[in-house]
Amino acid sequence: MVIAAAHTAVFAGNPYWADWLGGAIRNGTADVGAIATFWALPGSFVPIAILFGLLTVRLGRRGERLPGYAGWVLLGWSLGCAYMVGPSGFLLVLVPAILLIVASLPRFRPDVGDRSAHR
Structure with missing residues (x-):
């Protein structure tokens, strides 16, 4: 979860959020930087890493x-x-x-x- 949080901290302040939310990737108008940065943050391993970390912590607290x-x-x-x-x-x-x-x-x-x- 620390790795996912650090990854988010590095990439969260990018200028592409408006493009992403406006559908620029979906409609093909996004530039290469917007697409690459998308795959570095919301399209990356971050949500899965957080989920995996939370599952690991929960199981550990249950002794599993x-x-x-x-x-x-x-x-x-x-x-x-x-x-x-x-x-x-x-x-x-x-x-x-x-x-x-x-x-x-x-x-x-x-x-x-x-x-x-x-x-």
Whole structure:
């Protein structure tokens, strides 16, 4: 959620909001800068990242975890995007991706740990 908030702070003060809300992209009158900036903010990962973060927090407060594949998907997405565009904010996504992967490992899950004591 921090990454999404920072992304929003960087791009929110752009001059294209009136064009977007007026339908310039939809009707084909938007310039390249307006289209590129659209994909950097409202059309970007920001809403999904906030939703994903809120879901992660909610599950954590309930003592649950996201499945391990959530971290692996984030890891693959961030590395793939960083490969395509070069060093960028996508590398920051490695932090939550790795944390989610580590949290899903059996040795870090008290509900999956050594069950020999229960036999």
